[in-house]
Amino acid sequence: LNPILVPAINEKLNALYTVHRLFEQDDKDAYIREHGASIQGVITGGHTGISNDMIDRLPALKVIAVNGVGTDAVDLNFARSRGLPVTATFGALTEDVADLAIGLIITVLREIVPGNDFVKTGKWVTNPSPSAIPLSRRFSGKRVGIVGMGKVGRAIAQRAAAFGCPIAYTDVVEMNDLDHRFVPDLLSLARESDILVLAAAADKAKGIINSAVLDALGKGGYLINIARGKLVVEGDLVEALQGGVIAGAGLDVFVDEPNVPEALLRMDNVVVQAHRASATVESRTAMGEMVLASLAQGIAGQRPEGSLTT
Numbered sequence: 001l002n003p004i005l006v007p008a009i010n011e012k013l014n015a016l017y018t019v020h021r022l023f024e025q026d027d028k029d030a031y032i033r034e035h036g037a038s039i040q041g042v043i044t045g046g047h048t049g050i051s052n053d054m055i056d057r058l059p060a061l062k063v064i065a066v067n068g069v070g071t072d073a074v075d076l077n078f079a080r081s082r083g084l085p086v087t088a089t090f091g092a093l094t095e096d097v098a099d100l101a102i103g104l105i106i107t108v109l110r111e112i113v114p115g116n117d118f119v120k121t122g123k124w125v126t127n128p129s130p131s132a133i134p135l136s137r138r139f140s141g142k143r144v145g146i147v148g149m150g151k152v153g154r155a156i157a158q159r160a161a162a163f164g165c166p167i168a169y170t171d172v173v174e175m176n177d178l179d180h181r182f183v184p185d186l187l188s189l190a191r192e193s194d195i196l197v198l199a200a201a202a203d204k205a206k207g208i209i210n211s212a213v214l215d216a217l218g219k220g221g222y223l224i225n226i227a228r229g230k231l232v233v234e235g236d237l238v239e240a241l242q243g244g245v246i247a248g249a250g251l252d253v254f255v256d257e258p259n260v261p262e263a264l265l266r267m268d269n270v271v272v273q274a275h276r277a278s279a280t281v282e283s284r285t286a287m288g289e290m291v292l293a294s295l296a297q298g299i300a301g302q303r304p305e306g307s308l309t310t
């Protein structure tokens with residue numbers, strides 16, 4: 001349902017299977033009508049998932065391999081009720097997603113994008129005074145609050161700790177194996193953070209970042225989202241940024257990708273990416289290998305390793 005971007009993985013797929021690329025079809029409905037009955041495995045993206053209706057239209061389906069870690073776009077209970085294994089690529093992208101979170105933090109706080117434009121558009125030459133570009137903010141030592149302490153949240157914490165940042169987190173439960181401070185309530189975590197980083201699964205957490213949380217984060221605060229757009233009430237975020245309620249944001253994900261609210265595109269204190277946190281050759285190769293393993297096991301009628309539903 002989603003393209004694989006690593007040529008070597010595509011070569012392996014093509015060598016092993018008859019691959020139907022739904023994302024290339026203009027009339028997807030007609031294509032499923034023609035080929036649906038023969039499909040034994042599905043590869044999809046974390047954000048794309050698969051609808052229950054589509055699952056129903058693939059009677060020979062034996063495995064759904066999510067090429068990503070977010071399974072919020074797959075109805076796991078429905079798949080479970082059909083005895084369908086669903087797998088994800090846990091662990092394959094952790095480092096890159098955490099790296100991008102830190103990259104977004106530094107890019108926003110140190111105003112790297114406006115600084116880059118200042119040089120590249122020739123403004124430095126026409127206005128060489130040091131006061132021509134305002135001072136930015138330090139990252140090191142800022143209080144970092146992490147929402148969701150799974151693999152990615154932990155990797156972000158590890159990196160932020162190296163920058164001397166005090167770290168606190170919230171999650172459904174306290175993690176006994178972590179020294180970082182657990183704050184059970186998101187509002188309190190926002191109040192006690194300079195930078196709030198979203199690393200939570202979005203299966204049950206729609207719209208948790210609203211105007212109350214953004215108020216609590218406050219005018220010196222930054223929001224970073226490398227998880228899912230739907231964790232945020234985007235209208236509230238736009239208003240908070242427009243009104244100076246928070247200082248800035250670094251966003252890799254949005255509610256209605258690829259559509260990003262126009263207002264965000266015009267703000268210098270907002271850095272955006274096109275949902276690319278796992279988009280490195282390294283992560284996508286490791287993810288692709290996991291997808292291949294899931295397909296092989298599922299199609300052979302075995303329980304794929306790490307199946308979430310069987």
Ligand code: 8YV
Binds near residue numbers: 046070277
């Ligand atoms: C990918 C993701 O963009 O892991 C996830 O849940 O959203 C991303 O890694 C996507 O799954 C690529 O297929």
